[in-house]
Structure formats: structure tokens, C-alpha cells
Amino acid sequence: MNDFMQQALAAAARSAPPWLEPLQARGREAWSKTSLPTRKTEAWKYTSLQALQKTFSAAPTQSAGSPLGDVPLPELSGPTLVFTDGHYRADLSTTELPAGLRLVRFADATSDQAERIAAALGSAILPGRHVFAPLNDATLTDGVFMDVPANTRIETPVHIAWLTTGQHESISVTQRLLVCLGENSGATLVESFANTATGGTAFTNGLTELLIGRGAQLNHYRLHLEQGDVVHIGGVHARQEADSVLNGFHLALGSALKRIDLVVNQQGPGAHCAVDGLYLPRGTETVDYHTCIEHAVPHCTSRERFRGIIADEASAVFNGRIHIHPQAQKTRAELSNKNLLTSNKAEINTKPELEIYADDVQCAHGATVAQLDPLTLHYLRTRGVPRDEAEVMLSYGFINELVEAVEQAELQAFLKPLLAHRFARDSRLTRHIL
Amino acid sequence: MLKIDNLHASVENKAILKGLDLAVGAGEVHAIMGPNGSGKSTLGHVLAGRPGYTVTAGSAQLLGQDLLTLDTEERAHLGLFLAYQYPVEIPGVSNMEFLKASVDAVREHRNEPALDSVSFMKQAREACKAVNLDQAFLKRGVNEGFSGGEKKRNELMQMMLLAPKLCIMDETDSGLDIDALQVVADGINAMRSPDRSFILVTHYQRLLNFIKPDRVHVLSGGRIVKSGDHSLALELEERGYAWLEDVA
Ligand SMILES: Nc1ncnc2c1ncn2[C@@H]1O[C@H](COP(=O)(O)OP(=O)(O)OP(=O)(O)O)[C@@H](O)[C@H]1O
Ligand SMILES: [Mg+2]
Numbered sequence: 001m002n003d004f005m006q007q008a009l010a011a012a013a014r015s016a017p018p019w020l021e022p023l024q025a026r027g028r029e030a031w032s033k034t035s036l037p038t039r040k041t042e043a044w045k046y047t048s049l050q051a052l053q054k055t056f057s058a059a060p061t062q063s064a065g066s067p068l069g070d071v072p073l074p075e076l077s078g079p080t081l082v083f084t085d086g087h088y089r090a091d092l093s094t095t096e097l098p099a100g101l102r103l104v105r106f107a108d109a110t111s112d113q114a115e116r117i118a119a120a121l122g123s124a125i126l127p128g129r130h131v132f133a134p135l136n137d138a139t140l141t142d143g144v145f146m147d148v149p150a151n152t153r154i155e156t157p158v159h160i161a162w163l164t165t166g167q168h169e170s171i172s173v174t175q176r177l178l179v180c181l182g183e184n185s186g187a188t189l190v191e192s193f194a195n196t197a198t199g200g201t202a203f204t205n206g207l208t209e210l211l212i213g214r215g216a217q218l219n220h221y222r223l224h225l226e227q228g229d230v231v232h233i234g235g236v237h238a239r240q241e242a243d244s245v246l247n248g249f250h251l252a253l254g255s256a257l258k259r260i261d262l263v264v265n266q267q268g269p270g271a272h273c274a275v276d277g278l279y280l281p282r283g284t285e286t287v288d289y290h291t292c293i294e295h296a297v298p299h300c301t302s303r304e305r306f307r308g309i310i311a312d313e314a315s316a317v318f319n320g321r322i323h324i325h326p327q328a329q330k331t332r333a334e335l336s337n338k339n340l341l342t343s344n345k346a347e348i349n350t351k352p353e354l355e356i357y358a359d360d361v362q363c364a365h366g367a368t369v370a371q372l373d374p375l376t377l378h379y380l381r382t383r384g385v386p387r388d389e390a391e392v393m394l395s396y397g398f399i400n401e402l403v404e405a406v407e408q409a410e411l412q413a414f415l416k417p418l419l420a421h422r423f424a425r426d427s428r429l430t431r432h433i434l
Numbered sequence: 435m436l437k438i439d440n441l442h443a444s445v446e447n448k449a450i451l452k453g454l455d456l457a458v459g460a461g462e463v464h465a466i467m468g469p470n471g472s473g474k475s476t477l478g479h480v481l482a483g484r485p486g487y488t489v490t491a492g493s494a495q496l497l498g499q500d501l502l503t504l505d506t507e508e509r510a511h512l513g514l515f516l517a518y519q520y521p522v523e524i525p526g527v528s529n530m531e532f533l534k535a536s537v538d539a540v541r542e543h544r545n546e547p548a549l550d551s552v553s554f555m556k557q558a559r560e561a562c563k564a565v566n567l568d569q570a571f572l573k574r575g576v577n578e579g580f581s582g583g584e585k586k587r588n589e590l591m592q593m594m595l596l597a598p599k600l601c602i603m604d605e606t607d608s609g610l611d612i613d614a615l616q617v618v619a620d621g622i623n624a625m626r627s628p629d630r631s632f633i634l635v636t637h638y639q640r641l642l643n644f645i646k647p648d649r650v651h652v653l654s655g656g657r658i659v660k661s662g663d664h665s666l667a668l669e670l671e672e673r674g675y676a677w678l679e680d681v682a
Contacts, residue, residue, distance in 0.1 A: 374485055379522040382482045383536035383592060384510035384543070393535065397526030397575075432535040 005135065007057035008172040012139040017107060019114040020140060023121060027137025037131055046317045046349045047288040051231045051257050056172035056203045058139070059085035068092065071163065071196040072225055074414035078156030078188075079103060081144060084163045084196070086173040088142060100152035101187070106176075107142040117145050121178055124209035124237040126294070129263055132233045136174055136207040143176030146189065150182030150213065157188040157408055162206060164230060166197035175206035175234075181216035181244075188219040188408060198228030201256075206234035210246065214268060217245040221411060224252040224260070225418075235261040240300075242268025248275035249406060250306075251415070253422065254285025254314055262291040266300040276402045277306040280422055281314035288317040295328040295361075303334045307399050308348060310339065315347035322365070326357040335365040340398045342372060342391075389432070392423045396433045435460045435631040436600055441492035442656075443480045450476045452656035453492070458600070458649075461628040465642055465667060466635045468653035469675050474635045475519050477653070478602045482516045483509055496600060510536075511543035513599025517589040517606050519635075524576035529588065532576045533558055537595050561591045564624070566617045582609040590621050601625070602633045607641040619644030639671040652678055 009028060016024055036052065037044035081103065082092035088105055097103055104113050125133055144160055162175045181187060193206060204226070212218050226232055232255065238246055252258050264273050279287040293302045308316045320335045339348045352365040372394050380390035396419065403419060406412040420430040436458040443451040450473045458464050468474055480487045481494060483506040494501045496512055504512065524532065537557075538548055549557070562569050565587040577585050586606050593601055603622070607615055622632065622645055634641065642650070642664060650666040651658045652675065659678055660666065 376522055376524055378482075378484055378506060379518070379524070380532070380535075381506040382510055382516055383532070383596065384507050384539040385532075385535045386507050386539060387505075389535065389539075393527050393531070394524070397524060400526040432531045432538070 004052055004055050005139065005172060007055065008139050011058040012141050012174070016141045017109070017114070019109075019111075019118055020106065023118060023137050024140060027134045027140070030134035031138050034131065034134060043290060043319070046315070047257070047259055047286060052203060054170060056170050059087070059168045059171040059173065061087050068163070069196045071194050072418055073161055073192055073194060074159070074190060074223070074411050076157045076159045076190060076410050078158050080159040080161060081105075082161045082163065083175065084165050085168065085171060085202075086142070086175070098154050098156050100149055101154050101158070102145075102147040102149075103158065104145040104147065105142055106140070106145065109145070113145065117178060120180060120211060121209070124211055124239045124265070125235075126237070126263060126265060130207070130235045130237065130261055132205055133207060133235065136176060136205050139172065139174040139205070140176055141174070143178065146177065146179045146187070148181045148185040148187045148216075151184050152182065153186040154188070157190050157411070159190045159192070162191065162193045162204070164195045164200075164202040164204060164226070166195055166199035166202075166228070168200050171200065171202050173202055173204045175204060177208040179209065179218065180211045181213050181218055183213045184215040185213065186217045190221045190223070190408070190411060192223045192225060193232060193234075194225040195227060195230055201229040202231070204230060204232045204234070206232060208234075208236045210236065210238035212238060212240045212244040212246055214241040215243045216241075217247070219247045219407065221249045221408065222251070224250075224258055226255045226258070227253065228255055230255040232258045232260070234259070235263070238264045238273070240264065240266045240268060240271040240273065243270035244268065245271075246273040246275075248273065250275065250277035250289070252279040252281075252287045252289070254281030254283065254287055257286045257288075259288040260290070262289070263294065264292070264302065265294040266296055266302070269297050269299040271300045272302070274303045275305075276405060277304070278399050278402055278419075279306070279308040279316050279318075280311075280419070281316055282311035283314060284312070285314045286316070290317075290319045290321075292321040292323065293333060295322070295324045295331045295333060297325075297327065298329045298331070300328065301332040304336065305402060306337045307402060308337075308339045309342060309395055309398060310346040310348055311342045313343070313345040316349075318348070318350045318367070319353060320351070320365070321353040321355070322363060324356045324358050324361050324363065328358045329360045331358060331361040331363070333361070333363045337367040338398070339367075339369045340372065340395065341369065342395065388424070389429045392420070392429045393433060395423045396420055435462070436494070436496055438494045439492055441480070441494060442490045443476065444488050444490055445476065445486060449490070450656055451480065454653070454657050456651065456658060458631045458633060460631060461626070462648040463626070463632045463634065463645060465647040465650045466633060466653050467637065467650065467667065467670055472654045473656045474653050475604050478516045478604050478635070481509070481514065481602065482506060507539065510596075510598075511540055515593050515596060515598035515601045517586075517593060517601065517603040519604040519608070521577045521585040521589050523578050523580075525578045527576050528573055529576050530558065530572040533572075533592060533595055536592065540596050557595060561594045564594060564621055565591045566614070567591065583611060583614050586610060587614065587618065590618055594621065594625065599629065600631050600633070602635070604635045605637065606634075607636050607638060615641065616644065639667040642667050654678060
């Protein structure tokens with residue numbers, strides 16, 4: 001039993017809509033039997049949860065008022081739902097919806113909607129695969145249900161911004177998103193996690209479930225932009241039906257700790273997923289990505305490309321598991337993880353984990369760890385490029401391929417300067433990459 | 435232009451250059467020939483300040499300035515250009531942004547106004563055309579997946595855009611097909627001017643039929659062991675290096 005969330009659990013129990021109570025109760029029950037993973041737990045070997053060794057409580061309601069400051073957020077043309085410290089902010093949200101799309105907050109759900117949400121919540125998560133899922137259930141009072149009916153293609157991106165304000169000390173924030181794509185539907189979803197100021201400390205528990213129907217396509221971008229003392233434990237759990245496509249893009253700038261689990265469960269033949277990811281911790285930050293692709297049926301494909309640049313005394317973990325079940329013949333799976341360490345004290349633990357129980361499959365994987373190549377740096381300098389600019393160009397060059405592959409144009413325009421300035425604030429050093 | 439006296443240099447504690455003297459006047463073209471492993475590329479790398487190459491004695495001056503105390507980029511700003519025997523691939527950095535960064539840096543140090551992107555694009559396209567590379571090469575990663583000959587032409591394109599004072603071309607003619615050799619020779623000839631000098635490192639007298647050198651040197655065992663005019667290259671082609679003393 002972990003008592004660091006007692007206040008938050010009690011507060012949630014008081015303020016949930018009645019239909020969520022059974023889910024909360026089940027969550028509380030499961031959480032009470034969960035012990036926090038330690039470094040002896042295999043999946044947490046390199047990541048300490050020391051930061052959770054204090055008491056967190058729910059943040060007070062803030063219906064309006066706290067301004068966003070200069071929080072870096074993409075400006076997208078579609079609807080945007082903004083949450084601050086776990087509370088919905090109507091004043092900051094744009095709720096005009098494209099035809100066909102339903103975007104429902106749990107707190108606002110009609111009884112029909114509530115019934116659907118309650119039935120679907122948790123169904124994308126394979127049993128026991130997300131330690132913090134019961135806690136998310138137990139503290140759930142509001143969340144977002146994105147529902148795309150069959151044969152509906154939504155062109156404009158849907159943006160959910162999960163923000164913390166830094167105004168409160170040691171708050172816990174529960175974030176929950178449920179996405180259902182009906183047969184042959186299509187949508188683009190952007191989730192941004194950011195803090196508007198780096199004061200205070202926050203523990204954010206973000207759980208996203210993606211139910212992707214037969215022949216449907218979801219483009220899902222998950223941007224972790226929190227800085228400072230934020231501890232984010234998050235998960236994306238996807239279930240793909242036959243011939244569906246999941247295109248994922250993940251970004252994690254560092255904060256005290258970010259641990260993100262991505263599990264894609266391919267349940268129907270012909271499903272395809274392609275996930276790109278970037279992690280860029282620096283200072284003493286830690287980013288930990290655990291991905292797992294469950295190839296459960298024949299004729300599915302997956303491709304993962306994760307790149308990390310780890311600076312200063314930061315550390316990162318990339319664990320990429322590919323599980324090809326006995327019946328999953330003709331699977332094609334690719335996994336590539338490349339890391340660049342820009343300091344001698346930076347640390348990366350990368351581990352591809354292949355479990356292949358079918359014989360007629362193609363599976364390619366590779367992981368590399370390197371430092372900036374001195375000869376490449378020298379070559380740039382022989383052409384007159386100053387050393388500091390050359391270093392920025394090479395660092396950005398290391399991730400450039402994945403940035404260029406971001407199809408959503410507004411998002412790419414947002415990401416380029418954000419990432420370039422990650423390597424240098426001085427525009428003299430970034431002018432040739434932007 | 436360039437004056438090298440008694441240059442000694444080593445790589446990983448192994449002495450490679452052992453008392454090399456060379457003087458190249460403004461506007462001159464010098465060819466350096468010599469056996470494999472004699473130190474020709476080492477000379478270029480030492481002049482460009484490559485890490486791991488240590489000068490143990492001697493001096494090198496470019497335009498009256500001590501080259502050896504300058505940082506690599508400062509040498510480029512002063513007007514030194516080394517076309518690599520084995521150009522480096524830089525995935526993720528496009529040829530275009532690489533060229534713009536180089537040109538901007540060099541122009542800045544010559545107190546020339548920065549080129550706006552339109553005029554730069556125009557120049558880059560012209561340079562592409564001059565070396566017979568498709569414009570698609572501007573968008574690709576620097577040298578990434580380029581064929582051997584394409585890499586050499588890409589080096590020449592950089593040289594054209596940077597307009598250096600001293601161009602050291604390390605076997606730019608190796609691995610080129612006959613047409614490409616003509617393209618490269620035309621490019622170099624078009625750049626010749628009274629205040630620009632060239633050192634052509636080559637194994638083949640063929641290049642020198644296209645570009646007439648003022649002097650031909652033989653580098654062997656880390657030193658210049660013989661110098662002459664164009665006829666020396668013809669003689670080497672016929673007789674090889676064995677007849678020269680000091681051949682390692
Ligand atoms: N890192 C190194 N460690 C040890 N020896 C080296 C190193 N780099 C170069 N050398 C040696 O230095 C010598 C000179 O090499 P260099 O590349 O200058 O020859 P070169 O005259 O250009 O030959 P080529 O005609 O084959 O291009 C060679 O014997 C080479 O093996
Ligand atoms: Mg050589």
C-alpha cells in the first residue's frame with residue numbers, strides 16, 4: 001500500500017461523477033495491492049521512483065484566471081481542450097468541432113455516453129501491463145472521450161493540452177484520454193503535456209487508450225514538454241483491429257523524470273503501426289521509454305524509430321520489446337534506436353527485446369550509442385563553420401530525419417525551432433537549420 | 435601565398451612528414467605526386483589542422499600568417515580549402531544548409547555582406563550546374579550515399595562557392611569518369627586567377643594535361659625529393675618512382 005496519494009485518492013472519491021465510482025473503486029482496490037516498483041523490478045531497473053517519496057495531493061479547482069504565460073504549445077487549426085492542474089479550462093479551450101467528431105469530457109457525459117465510456121475504459125490495457133493504471137482509475141474524476149464514427153475522416157487535428165501551472169506544491173494530476181475510431185475512420189490527435197511555470201512540483205499520471213477500428217487510421221502525436229520538477233508517468237495503450245494504421249510520434253524533453261510506456265496490441269490481420277520518438281534529456285533529467293509491440297495475429301507490420309540525445313549528466317532508457325506470437329506468421333517488424341551522448345557523464349541504457357515464437361517473420365532491430373564524430377565536426381570547420389555552430393548542426397542533424405517525417409505541417413513548424421533552440425538559444429547558432 | 439619550411443608532423447606518434455619544404459606563389463598551380471603512404475594527404479590535413487595530427491617542427495604560412503597557430507575554421511576564413519581524398523558523409527545535415535553555413539561564415543570574416551537566401555540559392559544552383567550535379571543533391575544529406583565521383587564533384591562545388599585563396603585538391607581526379615574529369619578540370623581552370631593558387635595532389639599525369647601546372651613535386655618519405663616542371667610528371671608516368679632517391 002502506498003500512502004503518498006492518500007489525499008488525492010480521498011478527494012477523487014468525493015468529486016467523481018457517480019458512474020465513475022465503480023471504476024474508481026476497482027482502481028482503489030487494485031492500487032492498494034500494488035507496491036511501487038523498485039530498481040529490483042526488471043522493467044524499472046534503470047529508473048528510480050525516489051521522486052515519489054513524498055506526499056502528493058490534488059490541486060484545488062481553478063475555473064479561470066491563471067494565464068498560460070509563454071508555455072510552448074503548438075497552435076493548431078482544430079479544436080483544443082485545455083486542462084490545467086487536472087481541471088478543464090473552458091476559458092482556454094476551443095470547442096468548435098468538425099462534422100462527425102464527438103469530443104466529450106467525462107464530467108459532461110450524458111448517460112448514454114457514460115455507458116460507452118465506462119464499458120471501453122481500460123479495455124485497451126492488457127492485464128498487468130501498466131503499474132500506474134489502477135492509480136489513474138482510482139483518482140479519475142474527469143477525462144476526454146474522443147469518438148470518431150465509422151467512415152468519418154476528420155482532417156483537422158484535435159489537440160488536448162495537459163498543463164500544470166507550477167502554482168501548487170506537490171500536486172498529483174490525473175490525465176485520461178479514451179479514443180475510439182470506428183471502422184474506416186481517420187483522425188489526427190495531438191496531446192501536449194507542458195507546464196506554464198517551473199515552480200512547484202507535480203506528479204502527472206497520463207494514460208491514453210487508443211481503440212482503432214477495422215481499416216481506420218490514427219495519427220497520434222504525444223509531446224512531453226514539461227520542464228523542471230515534473231514527474232510524469234504515462235502510458236499509451238493501443239488496440240488495433242484488422243487493416244488499421246497507427247502512426248505515432250513521441251517527443252520527450254526532459255524534466256526530473258518521465259517514464260512512458262507504449263504498448264501496441266495488434267489484434268487484427270493487416271494492422272500496421274509506425275512510431276517515431278525523440279528524447280532529449282539534459283542537466284540531471286531522466287527519460288525512460290518502454291515500448292512493446294504485440295504482434296498477435298498474422299500479416300501485421302510495425303516500424304519503430306527512436307532517437308535520443310542525452311546531454312550533461314542526464315540519463316535515458318529505451319527498452320523496445322517486440323513480441324511475435326506463435327500464430328503471427330508473416331509479421332514484419334523493425335526497430336531502430338540511435339543515441340547520441342554529448343557529454344562523458346550522460347548515460348543511456350538501450351535494450352531491444354525480441355520474443356519471436358513464429359518462424360515465417362521478418363524482424364530487424366538495431367541500437368547504437370555514439371558521440372559527436374570528431375572528424376565530421378572537423379570537416380564542417382574546414383569549411384569555415386565555427387565549432388559551436390557545427391556542434392548544433394550535427395546534434396540537430398541527428399534527429400532531423402524524424403522531424404522532417406512529421407506530416408502535420410503546423411506541428412512540424414512548431415517543432416523545428418523548439419528543437420533547434422534546445423541545442424542553442426542563440427539564433428546565430430541555429431540560423432542555418434531553421 | 436603558401437610557404438612551408440622544414441615541416442615535421444606525426445600521427446599517433448608516428449613521424450610522417452620529415453622536413454618538408456614548399457613554396458607556392460600567388461596564381462600558381464603546383465602538382466604533388468608520390469607513392470602511396472608517402473604523406474600527401476597528411477600534408478593537407480596538417481595544414482587544415484585535423485585533430486590527431488601533431489606538428490613537431492617547422493612552419494607554414496599562408497598569406498604571411500602563421501597557419502599552424504590558427505583554429506581550423508580560422509584557416510578556412512583566411513582562404514584555405516582542402517578538397518578531401520575521402521569526403522565525409524553527414525547524414526541529417528543537408529548539403530544546402532551546410533553550404534550556406536560555410537559561405538556565410540567565410541563571407542562574414544571577409545567583411546562581405548551576407549547573401550540573402552535567394553541570391554545564395556542562385557549561386558548554389560549555378561555551382562551545381564558547373565560541376566554537373568543535379569540540383570536534388572542540394573537537398574540530400576552532405577555526401578550521404580553519394581557515389582565516389584559525386585563526392586568529388588561536391589567538394590569542387592563547395593570550393594566554387596567559398597572562393598578560397600589556396601585550394602588543396604587531394605586526388606580529386608581519382609575515381610572520376612572521363613567526362614567528370616573534364617568537368618572538374620574545367621571547374622578548376624575557371625577558378626584560376628592571379629590571387630588564387632592550387633595544389634593538386636594526383637597520381638595521374640592525365641589531369642595535368644587539362645590543367646597545366648607551374649611546378650611538379652615528388653613527395654616521398656615525408657619530404658619533397660624532387661621538383662620540376664610539367665615534364666617531370668611525364669617522366670614519372672614513364673619511369674615510376676623507383677629511380678628517385680629517398681623513396682621509402
Ligand atoms: N591514424 C594513423 N595512425 C597511424 N598511421 C597513420 C594514420 N593516419 C595515417 N597514417 C599513415 O601515414 C602515412 C601517410 O599517409 P597519407 O594518407 O598521408 O599518404 P598518401 O601519400 O596520401 O597516400 P595515398 O597516395 O595512398 O593517398 C601512411 O603510412 C599511413 O598509414
Ligand atoms: Mg592520400
